[in-house]
Structures are given as structure tokens and as C-alpha cells.
Amino acid sequence: MLKSSPSDDLTIIVESSSSIMRVTWARPLLTAGLIDSYYALLEASAQANCRFWHLDLRMRIWPAATFTHWLTDTFAQLATQRLGGPVYVACWIGARHQSQVATSRTVNMQEKVAKFGFYPVFFDKEPVARAWLLHQQEAELVKKTGNQIS
Numbered sequence: 260m261l262k263s264s265p266s267d268d269l270t271i272i273v274e275s276s277s278s279i280m281r282v283t284w285a286r287p288l289l290t291a292g293l294i295d296s297y298y299a300l301l302e303a304s305a306q307a308n309c310r311f312w313h314l315d316l317r318m319r320i321w322p323a324a325t326f327t328h329w330l331t332d333t334f335a336q337l338a339t340q341r342l343g344g345p346v347y348v349a350c351w352i353g354a355r356h357q358s359q360v361a362t363s364r365t366v367n368m369q370e371k372v373a374k375f376g377f378y379p380v381f382f383d384k385e386p387v388a389r390a391w392l393l394h395q396q397e398a399e400l401v402k403k404t405g406n407q408i409s
Contacts, residue, residue, distance in 0.1 A: 267285060268284060268285050268286055268288060268292065268296065269282065269283070269284055269285070269296045269299060269300070270282070270283045270285070271299070271300055271303045273303065273304075273307040273309050277311075277392075277393065277396075278307075278309055278311060278396065279309070279311045279312070279313050279389070279392050279393075280300070280303065280304055280307065280309045280311065280312050280313065281313045281315070282300050282312060282313070282314045282315065283315040283318070284296065284315070284316070284318050284319050285318060286318060287318065287319050287320040288319070290322065290323050290325050290326045290329075293319075293322060293326055294326065294329055294334075297330075297334055300312070301334075301337070301338055301341060301342075304338075304342060304346075305341055305342060308342075309342075310342045310344055310345060310346045310347060311346075311347050311349075311392045311395060311396055312346065312347065312348045312349065312392075313349045313351065313388055313389060313392060314348060314349065314350050314351065315351050315385075316350050316351060316352050316353070316356065317351060317352065317353040317356075321356055321359045324364070327364065327365075327368050330368065330372065331368050331371045331372055334377075335371075335372035335375045335377035336375040336377075338377055339375050339376040339377055344376065344399075345376035345377070345378060345399075346376065346377050346378065347378050347380075347391075347392060347395040348377070348378060348379040348380065349380060349382055349388035349389065349391050349392045350379055350380065350381045350382065350388070351382055351383075351384075351385050351388045352381050352382070352383060353383075354383070356381075357383065360381045365381075378395075
């Protein structure tokens with residue numbers, strides 16, 4: 260397991276057994292700090308060659324429009340280019356975020372970043388988020404090898 264903590268606000272763990280990068284924020288961050296944390300997680304992901312991210316968003320406030328625009332216009336394409344393929348992002352959210360996920364702004368963001376191969380999906384249960392990431396890994400392997408995994 261590779262651990263990285265660029266700051267006290269962010270914990271990054273890359274699980275060597277599953278090749279899933281788990282990211283947790285210790286407290287809510289303002290937009291500038293949040294953007295910096297995403298650059299840190301991209302750097303850790305590039306070092307570990309990991310395109311499967313499990314983000315624990317429960318401690319975060321829902322990001323401002325500025326962050327969403329940056330994610331859509333800059334970060335999604337940068338991440339997929341830097342990592343050499345699609346990036347699958349399981350976003351574990353709390354009950355207070357549920358209403359934000361269903362907004363047109365969030366759906367629009369998901370559609371735009373998917374064009375770059377950046378796939379954020381929101382989950383309210385951690386095991387379901389993890390299972391989705393493992394399924395994406397399996398689907399990638401099937402595409403790569405042409406063999407179904409049983």
C-alpha cells in the first residue's frame with residue numbers, strides 16, 4: 260500500500276492489491292485548496308499508474324461553480340492525458356450531498372468530462388462504489404485481452 264499525504268487535509272492511499280487509489284479529505288476546503296488537492300492526487304495517481312479513484316467526499320462541502328468549471332474545462336482532459344487512458348472516479352457522498360448530485364449542473368459536468376474519458380459516478384454506499392471500480396477494472400481487462408473473466 261502506497262501512502263501519500265501532501266497535507267494534513269488530504270490522505271491518499273493506493274492499494275497495491277486492487278490498484279484503487281483511495282482519497283479522503285479531512286475537512287472542507289475552499290476552491291483554491293481543493294484544486295491543489297486534485298493536482299496532488301493526480302501526481303500520486305501518475306506515480307502509481309492508477310486510473311481507478313475512490314474519493315470520499317463526505318467531509319467536503321459541495322464545490323462552487325468555479326471548481327466545477329475547472330474540473331470540466333481543465334482537469335478531466337489533463338488527467339486522462341497524463342494517465343494515458345480513461346479515469347474512473349467513484350465519489351462516495353454523504354446524505355447532505357444527495358440533492359446536489361441530481362442537479363443539472365452535476366449531470367452536465369458528468370456528460371462533458373465523459374467526452375475526455377473521465378467518469379465520475381456518485382454513490383452513497385462505500386461497498387457499492389468499490390464494486391463499481393472493480394467492475395470497471397474487469398471491463399478494461401476484457402477490452403484489452405478480449406477474454407471474459409469468470
